[in-house]
Structure formats: C-alpha cells, structure tokens
Amino acid sequence: MSELPNLEAILVLPRLRIQNANAISSPLTHGFPSMTAFIGLMWAMERKARAAGIDLRFPAVGVVVHRHEEQATPDRYVKTLHLTRNPNDRSGSPSPIVEEGRIHLELTLLLGVKGAALDDPTHTGPLTRQLLDLLYGMRVAGGSLVPPRQHRAEHVPYFMPLGGSEDDRLDVFASTVPNWLPGFTLVERPDLLLLRHDELKANQPDATALDALLSLARINWHAGEPDADADADAKIIWHNDRQGLGWVVPIPVGYGALTPALAAGSVANARDNETPLCLAESLYSIGEWLSPHRLESVEQLLWYPTTDLHTGLYRCRNGYQPELEHSFD
Known part of the structure; x- marks a missing residue:
C-alpha cells in the first residue's frame, strides 16, 4: 500500500481563473x-x-474549486x-468539427512541496511570486490562466507550513480552510464502490466492479416495501x-x-x-466532492502518483481514507 510522500509545506495558489480547460x-x-x-x-x-534554479520538489497536488461553468447547453x-x-x-471547404468539452474554472491550487528553497523563511514571499509567474506561462488541464482584474489579498500566493507537531499542523489547517470557502x-x-459491489453481489452473484461503478453513477429508483396494514x-x-x-x-x-513496455523508438509516430x-x-x-471544512487535515485532499511496473498500474491516489483490502471477482 502506498502512502502520501513526506511534505514540508503546501504552496497555495489561490483563486486562479482558467478558461477553456478540458472538461472531458x-x-x-x-x-x-x-x-x-x-x-x-x-x-x-x-x-x-x-x-529556473529553484530547488523544490512537488510530490502531491490538490484543488479546491470555487466556481465552474461547463461550456454545454x-x-x-x-x-x-x-x-x-x-x-x-485551403480548398474553401468547411473544416471538420472535432468535439471537445471545455469548462471555465475558478480554483485554488495546492501543491505539496519540499526542498532546500524553503530553508530561508525570509525568501518565501519572492519565491511564491516567482512560482506563480512560472505557472502563468503554462496551461492548466489544457486551459489558459487569466490574470485577475484587480490584484487583491485573496490572490496572493503563500506557503502553508507543515512542520511542528500534529496539533500545530491541524491548527494551521483549521485557520487556513476559511480562505478556501465557498x-x-x-x-x-x-x-x-466496495460497499455497492457487496450489495449487488447479494442479489447478483456475478456482479462486477463495473456494475458497481455504473450503479453509483446513476440514480436507481426502487419501490418501497408495502405496509402489511395498508x-x-x-x-x-x-x-x-x-x-x-x-x-x-x-x-x-x-x-x-x-x-509490456516497448523499447524507446520502436513505435512509429510516437510523441x-x-x-x-x-x-x-x-x-x-x-470520488466525492466535499467542502474542505469537512476534512480533518490538508493531506486528505492531496493526490499523488504511484507506479507499479509489475502490474502495469500508473495510478493517482488520495489520502482521504485508507485503501481497503478487497479483491473483485
């Protein structure tokens, strides 16, 4: 079972406005x-x-979404x-239409960080602004970052420290969460998913994990049991x-x-x-969308990548609750 890597701080990039991110x-x-x-x-x-000469590593990431507008009727x-x-x-014919889903977002990006660049606490202010400038030259999920119309205090990036005792970290999280609401x-x-799979197998012994996923992805209506006296x-x-x-x-x-993994250069037209x-x-x-004030720690909303070459799984994981030992039939 993999665990969230050790982190020294969280880089908080608040209230980013993103246009035309990939909604599919x-x-x-x-x-x-x-x-x-x-x-x-x-x-x-x-x-x-x-x-850019900044000695930092980013082992985990999380997002808090404040506003979303999918470009759909x-x-x-x-x-x-x-x-x-x-x-x-060039011939004057209409270009083919390639369907793509787009969404406008306002979100707070949380990046777990560690590295020597955090050793000097007097440099954290310029460092956060330098990292934000780097981000503005990039795409976020295929979308374009839009600078705020007015630079306010709520747009200033900052580091949320994760040092000290567990009580200290919980106090820092509790005092920071209100900045991410709503x-x-x-x-x-x-x-x-595991619970729904077990429920389905009670009546359908051949139910699969995919059946459980589809069952949770839709609204299933059931008739209530009739009252014996009705x-x-x-x-x-x-x-x-x-x-x-x-x-x-x-x-x-x-x-x-x-x-299996194929040798580099052996597949034609690879990127x-x-x-x-x-x-x-x-x-x-x-997954479940939760208000961050319902979480107990910032680690619960972070996602981190794991790789298992033996099984061929390239998976991102979240620490909201521990993995359950269970195998799908």
Whole structure:
C-alpha cells in the first residue's frame, strides 16, 4: 500500500481563473478535468522550477474549486457541448468539427512541496511570486490562466507550513480552510464502490466492479416495501439509493497497461522516441466532492502518483481514507 510522500509545506495558489480547460476527463466521464491532468501540471511546474534554479520538489497536488461553468447547453436528459466553428481549409471547404468539452474554472491550487528553497523563511514571499509567474506561462488541464482584474489579498500566493507537531499542523489547517470557502474539493471514495459491489453481489452473484461503478453513477429508483396494514390500493412509495451519499461521481484515477513496455523508438509516430512506451486504458473509481471544512487535515485532499511496473498500474491516489483490502471477482 502506498502512502502520501513526506511534505514540508503546501504552496497555495489561490483563486486562479482558467478558461477553456478540458472538461472531458476520460473516454467515459466529463464535467471536470481529471486529477491526472493536475499531476501532469505538478510535474511540469517542478521541471520549470528546477530549470529556473529553484530547488523544490512537488510530490502531491490538490484543488479546491470555487466556481465552474461547463461550456454545454443543459437539457433534461442530454447536454450538448458548445463547439467552435473553425475557418475553412485551403480548398474553401468547411473544416471538420472535432468535439471537445471545455469548462471555465475558478480554483485554488495546492501543491505539496519540499526542498532546500524553503530553508530561508525570509525568501518565501519572492519565491511564491516567482512560482506563480512560472505557472502563468503554462496551461492548466489544457486551459489558459487569466490574470485577475484587480490584484487583491485573496490572490496572493503563500506557503502553508507543515512542520511542528500534529496539533500545530491541524491548527494551521483549521485557520487556513476559511480562505478556501465557498469551495469543493475532490476526494476518492473506494469504500463506497466496495460497499455497492457487496450489495449487488447479494442479489447478483456475478456482479462486477463495473456494475458497481455504473450503479453509483446513476440514480436507481426502487419501490418501497408495502405496509402489511395498508390497503391494496395504497400508493407505492419510491426511493432512490443515492440519498445520503453526497455529491458522488465516477472519476478516472490513472492508467492500466495493456501491453509490456516497448523499447524507446520502436513505435512509429510516437510523441517521444526517447522513452519506453506501452498501450494503456483508463482506470476508474468513485470520488466525492466535499467542502474542505469537512476534512480533518490538508493531506486528505492531496493526490499523488504511484507506479507499479509489475502490474502495469500508473495510478493517482488520495489520502482521504485508507485503501481497503478487497479483491473483485
């Protein structure tokens, strides 16, 4: 079982405005960028920081979303994506329309950090501004960062220290959380998936983990048990099995290898001819959107990457609750 890497502080980049981020998080899900996109941003930030002479590592990342606006036309049952109309090609014919989902976001980005650059506490102010300038030259989940119209105190980046005793860290978290409200953060809830799988197997012994995922991703209505004393014409009461679950959503959590790793340069038309390559498919789990004030520590909202070359799993994990030992039949 993997654990969250040790961290020295959290770099808080508050109230970032992002236009046209990728809203299609996987082949099966949409509505918010995948956490793998933010892990990719975390790695790119680390490379840029080191190239700028900043000795920092970024082992984990989290987001608190304050506002979101998916570029789609709402309907009762089906949403239609807002698509761009591209200019005609050289022959004068209309260019083909490639469907892409876009979303506007306002979020606070949290990056777990460690490194020698944190040793000088008098340099943290200029350091946070330098890191924010690096971020403004990058894409966030495919979207463009928009500078604030007015620079206010709520837009100033800062480090949240994680040193001292556990009580000290909890006090720092409790005093910082109000700055992130109103907002919601995404955590993983594999326990809900395992529980639903066990519930389905009670009536369907051949139910799979995918059946459990699909069951949690929709509203399932069931007729209530009739009252023995009610008359035969009594109205049937229906209830759904999402009541009390919270804001639960299916989420992609990484990739599973479909082939062994292939030698660098052995696959034609690959983006990178210097890195081994393998074909992969998306991995899915269940997540929940929670207000950060419901968490006990900042570590519970952070996501971090793990790699298991033996099983071919390239997965991001979240520390909201411990993994449960369970195997799907």
